Amino acid sequence: MIEIKNNKGNVLLKIDAKTLRGADFSSKNLKGAVFKGMDLVESNFNNANLHGANFSEADLENATMQSANLDKANFKKANLVSAKLQNSDLIKATFNEAYMKYVMLDGADLTTTDFIGAYMHTVSMKNCHAKHANFSNANLKNANFTSADLEGASLRIAILRNVNFKKAILLNADLSYSDLRGADFVDANLTDADIEGTLLEK
Numbered sequence: 304m305i306e307i308k309n310n311k312g313n314v315l316l317k318i319d320a321k322t323l324r325g326a327d328f329s330s331k332n333l334k335g336a337v338f339k340g341m342d343l344v345e346s347n348f349n350n351a352n353l354h355g356a357n358f359s360e361a362d363l364e365n366a367t368m369q370s371a372n373l374d375k376a377n378f379k380k381a382n383l384v385s386a387k388l389q390n391s392d393l394i395k396a397t398f399n400e401a402y403m404k405y406v407m408l409d410g411a412d413l414t415t416t417d418f419i420g421a422y423m424h425t426v427s428m429k430n431c432h433a434k435h436a437n438f439s440n441a442n443l444k445n446a447n448f449t450s451a452d453l454e455g456a457s458l459r460i461a462i463l464r465n466v467n468f469k470k471a472i473l474l475n476a477d478l479s480y481s482d483l484r485g486a487d488f489v490d491a492n493l494t495d496a497d498i499e500g501t502l503l504e505k
Contacts, residue, residue, distance in 0.1 A: 304317055304318070304319055304320075305317070305318045305320055305321075305322075305323060306318075307333065307336050307337075307338070308336070308337055309334070309335040309336055309337060310335050310337055310355075310357065311335075315332075315333055315334075315335075315336055316328075316331065316333065316336075322342065323341055323342060323343050323346060324342055324343070324344045324345060324346070325344070325345045325346060325347075326343070326346045326347070327346075327347045328346060328347060328348045328351050329347045329348065329349045329350055329351060330349070330350045330351060331348075331351045331352070332351075332352045333351055333352060333353050333356060334352050334353070334354045334355060334356070335354070335355045335356060335357075336353065336356045336357070337356070337357045338356060338357060338358045338361050339357050339358070339359050339360060339361060340359070340360045340361060341361045341362070342361075342362050343358075343361055343362060343363050343366055344362055344363070344364045344365060344366065345364070345365045345366060346363070346366045346367075347366070347367050348366065348367065348368040348371050349367055349368065349369045349370060349371060350369075350370050350371060351368070351371045351372070352371075352372045353368075353371055353372060353373050353376055354372050354373070354374050354375060354376070355374070355375045355376065355377075356373065356376045356377070357376075357377045358376060358377060358378045358381050359377050359378065359379040359380060359381060360379070360380045360381060361378075361381045361382070362381075362382045363378075363381055363382060363383045363386050364382055364383070364384045364385060364386065365384070365385045365386065366383070366386045366387070367386070367387045368386065368387065368388045368391055369387055369388065369389045369390060369391060370389075370390045370391060371388070371391045371392070372391070372392050373388070373391050373392060373393045373396055374392050374393065374394045374395060374396065375394070375395045375396060376393065376396045376397070377396070377397050378396065378397060378398045378401050379397055379398070379399045379400060379401065380399075380400045380401060380402075381398075381401045381402070382401075382402045383398075383401055383402065383403045383406050384402060384403070384404050384405060384406070385404070385405045385406070386403075386406050386407070387406075387407045388406065388407060388408050388411055389407050389408065389409045389410055389411065390409070390410040390411060391408075391411050391412070392411075392412045393408075393411055393412060393413050393416050394412055394413075394414045394415060394416065395414075395415050395416060396413075396416045396417070397416070397417045398416065398417060398418045398421050399417055399418070399419045399420055399421065400419070400420045400421060401418070401421045401422070402421075402422050403418075403421055403422060403423045403426055404422060404423070404424045404425060404426075405424075405425050405426070406423065406426045406427070407426075407427050408426060408427065408428045408431055409427055409428065409429045409430055409431065410429070410430045410431060411428070411431045411432070412431075412432045413428075413431055413432060413433040413436045414432055414433065414434050414435065414436065415434070415435045415436060415437075416433065416436045416437070417436070417437045418436065418437060418438045418441050419437055419438075419439050419440055419441065420439075420440045420441060421438075421441045421442070422441070422442045423438075423441055423442060423443045423446055424442060424443070424444050424445060424446075425444070425445040425446065426443065426446045426447070427446070427447045428446060428447060428448050428451050429447055429448070429449045429450060429451065430449070430450045430451060431448075431451045431452070432451075432452050433451060433452060433453050433456055434452055434453070434454045434455055434456065435454070435455040435456060435457075436453070436456045436457075437456070437457045438456065438457060438458045438461050439457050439458070439459045439460060439461060440459075440460050440461060441458075441461045441462070442461070442462040443458075443461055443462060443463050443466055444462050444463070444464045444465060444466070445464070445465050445466065446463075446466045446467070447466075447467045448466060448467060448468050448471045449467050449468075449469045449470060449471065450469070450470045450471060451468075451471045451472070452471075452472045453471055453472060453473050453476050454472050454473070454474045454475060454476065455474070455475045455476065456473070456476045456477070457476070457477045458476060458477060458478050458481050459477045459478070459479050459480060459481065460479075460480045460481060461478075461481045461482070462481070462482045463478070463481050463482055463483050463486050464482055464483070464484050464485050464486070465484075465485040465486065465487075466483075466485075466486045466487070467486075467487050468486060468487060468488045468491045469487055469488075469489045469490060469491065470489075470490045470491060471488075471491045471492070472491075472492045473488075473491055473492060473493050473494075473496045474492055474493075474494050474495060474496070475494075475495045475496065476493075476496045476497070477496075477497045478496055478497060478498050478501055479497045479498065479499045479500055479501065480499070480500040480501065481501050481502070482501070482502045483498075483501045483502060483503050484502050484503065484504060
């Protein structure tokens, strides 16, 4: 029997299993749940309420969290390789130093979310809402931000090689000292964006 508790130690859910790999948490109310360091590979959190949940250092490879409430969730140093978080609410969530290769975040609300130092190679963030999000020092090589709203976002000192910014909104965004070699800005709005010190040549 595995117990899922919140940060106050209260039991939110009991699961009759020896492992949480592939567990089904879809549509569950797990507000404030603590999953720190847990093995959650291929688990299903679709449509779940995970507001303020702690996933720091957890293994979420191939997990699905589509259309979930993950506002203020903590994913610091978590492994999210190939995880699917499309159309989820992630306002003020933290992904600092998370490993996020191939993650799907299309249509997600990432307003004021932190991705500082995250490894986000080939992440898909099409049509996401990322106003004032912080991607400073993140590795976003080959990421796809097509039609994303990045108004006021910080991508300072980020690796943005070959990133697709087609039709993206980068109004007042901070791209200073980032590596933009090979990036595509066709039809993007770069009004008042800070591009001081950027690398632009291939």
